[in-house]
Amino acid sequence: MLLETCSTAAEVLRALPLAIKHGLHREYLFHAVLKGHAQGSPLERTMAFFAEMRLAEVRPVVYNLTYLFKAAADRSNLRRGREIHAQLIANGFSGNVHAATAVVNLYAKCRRMVDARKVFDRMLERDLVAWNAVAAGERPDSITIVAALPACADLGSLKAGKSIHAHSIRAEFSSLVNVATALVGMYSRCGALATARLVFERMRAKNVVSWNSMIDGYAQGGDAEEAMRLFEQMLAEGIKPTEVTIMAAVHACADLQDLEMGKKLHKLVAELGLSSNVSVMNSLIAMYSRCRRVETAVEIFEGLRQRGTATLVSWNAMISGYAQNRCGGAALELFRMMVAQRNDAVQPDSFTLVSVIQAVAELSAPPLGNVYVATALVDTYAKCGGVPLARKVFDLAARSTRSTKCGAAAPRGPTRSPSCASSPPAATRAGARGAAGIRRYEGGLRPCAGQDHYSAMVDLLGRAGRLREAWEFIEAMPAVAGISVFGALLGACKIHRDVGMAEKAAERLFLLEPADGGYHVLLSNIYAAAGMWPEVARVRRDMERKALRKNEVHTFFSGDTNHPLKERIYAKLEELMEEIKAAGYVPDASSVHDVEADVQEQLLITHSEKLAIAFGLVSSAAGATIQIRKNLRVCADCHTATKFISLVTGREIIVRDVQRFHHFKDGRCSCGDYW
DNA sequence: CTACTGTGAG
Structure with missing residues (x-):
């Protein structure tokens, strides 16, 4: 009861005489409070207490630091984690199995497997727990199994996942809550939502994580309605949602563009005391943006920025929010601020780039005329090994920036949508322009993660009518062009009524067997607009042959004359x-x-x-x-x-x-x- | 008194 009332070192010191009278050691008191912080407070608060503790000259013991590591690892806070790692070495604890295991775990959670292996390999003494931390146990226990399942999901290997499921049944682990929960996660991330649900329903005891896995499975898997139904059911069963639950529900809400429910969730966030959780707030920024409430998204973003807690994800969410809502000018302005503030932790990555390209496309700025975009692209492609492509983009950029300089993305006055009135505040704009900012890109972008920025780029070129360049761009891509890339090209062909290019794009697109019939409809509409009726009919027959008509709904095509009614x-x-x-x-x-x-x-x-x-x-x-x-x-x-x-x-x-x-x-x- | 596992924002 004494401990519950203390949260700062000063309070602990004040409580000391009483504590000592009760026979408690000074160290014990501090350590107990630290443990409390590590388990319940934001990481920064925990770190602050640890610093106060050091100032009060309380010697840390190994398990103080292991708690700190856990706090940092749970939040995947690599920077803080490294600081604690340094503390650990400084205090001579690096030889301790528990401490070293915690370090391995920290790096593993932050996806730094090279670092994780380095620490692991240097360990003189290793036990099963340590092996588990690098997920490489020889005689697997239930925790090893649980650790292996997300790896199957990462690989998208349902087969591997199923074989581990079978193994867990043989080893009689499959009814353990943690194992079953990991199975739910594995199946849903592999797209086998029905199987995930089956495992979930059969669980005798479920915990919050089980619910979170299932709800998020639906939210990420595109069944937002079911995610929300399950979320409501969870609340009805009296289970207290965590930040993970909230983020999944907010994601689903954004998908449904259900603003009313989104607002309710926002209120719930406050009630649950999650308003200082950056990840949760970031998900709200995205949700409000998708529901076309850019102003509200901006309010949240500015709140984070003023408190100094905005992360790269926050900036990306806001820039993307502007881009989605056709506030290209505001998107680019915020992008410039991001580069100009010289904060290494918040520099553009490939996510940012996608939104920036979308913003440029929307503003119909000359393609590649925006020097920021061009520089970022050159850098990205060069890093992806696409040197010839980087060279080509560079040449194009050099050509088109001669006339536009940096001005292509200059603020264009009031933007089209009323919601764009909320452009970023002017205070930090100074010094945002010019080449100095661009140089910050050097080494700043990670190699392309997915196809998104290629399709955004094809969309940009395509909208500007540069269909040939878009085609060459695809041919020169260092990655294999996917459905979304050819889809973007086909979309551009519709705008510019280019039947020839549409046929080229469609041929490649259909080889990739898109499950979505929309692309066939798009091609058919391109033919229809050109009055090429036999071709329209051919595409329709093709669709029927491929059984692309959705069976759960009635599907119609432009000019449809085939319906029974x-x-x-x-x-x-x-x-x-x-x-x-x-x-x-x-x-x-x-x-x-x-x-x-x-x-x-x-x-x-x-x-x-x-x-x-x-x-x-x-x-x-x-x-x-x-x-x-x-x-x-x-x-x-x-x-x-x-x-x-x-x-x-x-x-x-x-x-x-x-x-x-x-x-x-x-x-x-x-x-x-x-x- | 501790460590390892399952859910996670753009």
């Missing part, structure tokens, strides 16, 4: 067109080009959303909400038409396109006509 659908459509025209709808032909007016209107009328809405109207109960999922972005004409349809039919219509939800009601859309 087609007569009723087309009749309904005609009726609707009459009604909405009477209500003031004027077809907007800007998304269909180069065909005669009557053909134009015919194309517009038979756009797949309109077909789907008509089907929804003829096949659902009166007054029911109609839900539509679109695998491309909704076109301007369909958007307008849907507003009118919601007005004349009194129905709510919810369209979810690749970008976001559109909630149509009484002639208005939740997106405020901005998407």
